[in-house]
Amino acid sequence: MEPVSKVWASQLLPYVNNVLLKLLDSNNGNSNNGTVTRKIISISAALFLFYITYDKVMRPPKQLRHITHGNPIKTLMAALRQLSADEITRSIGYPLSSQTENGLYTRFDATGWTVIINDPAIAKEYLFKSTTFVKSPLSDDFAGTLITRFIVGPNILFLSGQHWLDQRKIANPAFRRSMPVALFGRLTEKLFNVIDTTGDTSDVYDLMERWTLDALGNAGFGFDFDAISSKQNKWVKKYNDIINATQNPIYGLFPILERRFLNWIPSRKKSHQDMDEFHDMIQCLIDKKRKLIQEQKESGISVMGDPERDLLTMMIEGGQEEGQGLTDAELLSNVYVFLFAGHDTTASAISFAICFLAMYPEIQQRAREEAIKILGDEPKNVAPTVEQSQKMVYTEQIIKETLRMYAPVDYLVPRCAVKDTELGGVFIPKGTQVTVSIYQLHHSPRVWNDNPDKFNPDRFASNTNTSSIENYDWIPFSTGARKCIGMNFSLSEQRLFLPMLLRKYVWRLPKDTIHSPERIVTKQNLGVMSPKNLNVIFERRY
Known part of the structure; x- marks a missing residue:
């Protein structure tokens, strides 16, 4: 069996590489030097992103590993392919929630590992605990971004x-x-x-x-x-x-x-x-x-x-x-x-x-x-x-x-x-x-x-x-x-x-x-x- 890091890299990096190439394409001319520069920047950025994100995206933090969790590769791929919410839920959410009696599971998304609720009784419990569960701003990583x-x-x-x-x-x-x-x-x-x-x-x-x-x-x-x-x-x-x-x-x-x-x-x-x-x-x-x-x-x-x-x-x-x-x-x-x-x-x-x-x-x-x-x-x-x-x-x-x-x-x-x-x-x-x-x-x-x-x-x-x-x-x-x-x-x-x-x-x-x-x-x-x-x-x- 291949190491998980190799699988992750082989599946995700091509997406990152292609997207970055498109983003950088308009900043360079049609010269050969420009093409080489784009590829070097793209591959370097992809490898850097892989390095800094591997540990936090491949598995949930220790304190959440008692909760059913999904394969982050699928979630990341779904995001990059811009699948709709119902497609993501049917392909990822349903299989995960069916593994437990209460339906709780956790998955990785753009803001990190998140626990998902799909049971009305638990939703009520969660929404009533407004002083225990509070809205939290995006991390400083997003400061100044368009979103x-x-x-x-x-x-x-x-x-x-x-x-x-x-x-x-x-x-x-x-x-x-x-x-x-x-x-x-x-x-x-x-x-x-x-x-x-x-x-x-x-x-x-x-x-x-x-x-x-x-x-x-x-x-x-x-x-x-x-x-x-x-x-x-x-x-x-x-x-x-x-x-x-x-x-x-x-x-x-x-x-x-x-x-x-x-x-x-x-x-x-x-x-x-x-x-x-x-x-x-x-x-x-x-x-x-x-x-x-x-x-x-x-x-x-x-x-x-x-x-x-x-x-x-x-x-x-x-x-x-x-x-x-x-x-x-x-x-x-x-x-x-x-x-x-x-x-x-x-x-x-x-x-x-x-x-x-x-x-x-x-x-x-x-x-x-x-x-x-x-x-x-x-x-x-x-x-x-x-x-x-x-x-x-x-x-x-x-x-x-x-x-x-x-x-x-x-x-x-x-x-x-x-x-x-x-x-x-x-x-x-x-x-x-x-x-x-x-x-x-x-x-x-x-x-x-x-x-x-x-x-x-x-x-x-x-x-x-x-x-x-x-x-x-x-x-x-x-x-x-x-x-x-x-x-x-x-x-x-x-x-x-x-x-x-x-x-x-x-x-x-x-x-x-x-x-x-x-x-x-x-x-x-x-x-x-x-x-x-x-x-x-x-x-x-x-």
């Missing part, structure tokens, strides 16, 4: 303790206000105009990304990306380029490349320049809003009850009376998190719902009949009110079942044990990272014993539903104190958009689709799972 600059920072997603409590207190009123359904309705009509002028098929995820970006930009911080009408305009393109750059797996696995060799990688340097420009644009918005709020205050104008105020304005105002307002750095960091977490995730959720309804025309028609019953069948666009949305029980079941089948975020943000503890009777030493696999929990036959891989909205019918957020079986937005603050915003978007779409169109998948009821082909983007190449044929009803 840290964009999403990891002093924001409500990654902070813990009093700092998090202070921010949550300020942000809560902004997300508990009445949702801007009139805005959502206007944007939906705008999107319909785009669908009507598109060819035979429409790229659904592309459309939904544009719709949710405009919804969050306008409602979130009063900025119109105008993505629906012009998906290639400056700020839409810059934002998408940043998102695409952050998901490059090589920089997640080896952040030293970005921190030490950025000037050698022109494409990555360009991404940081894009981030600088985006940062300046958001900072300009903050400055203008602070100035306007101050001017209104000095003029005695009160806008505190204005329902059209955006989230950023409300967060700037929050805590000012007590002298506990957010700093610009905190506001910037939260804008990035709200923008990404509220944009891609909702786009993903609606796209999956559209895909399922295309696969199951009888379910689509049943939902359409409900929308028509409540909104009427007059040939014009009608945006449901909040009260009307609450009456659409079957649509709500579709939304919940879609989020069970494909929760946009597969894993909760890992938390770190600040002291020795137990989960499910298993010893968890201090310093251990722990998370919950939402995908595996939502597809567990032990929980969803009625064919968990089949789309069935009737699971959530009031007379048959035996699983809900209360018993931690269904947690697409997490739950407890750290439940996603944007849950109601996202659900409001979905509750408005789907009935309007159902009244306007009947849709189906083209014959050459890559998707089927047995398997929706997915892709991964910064931890968000979405359908890949989802083309749909829309036929107008009016």
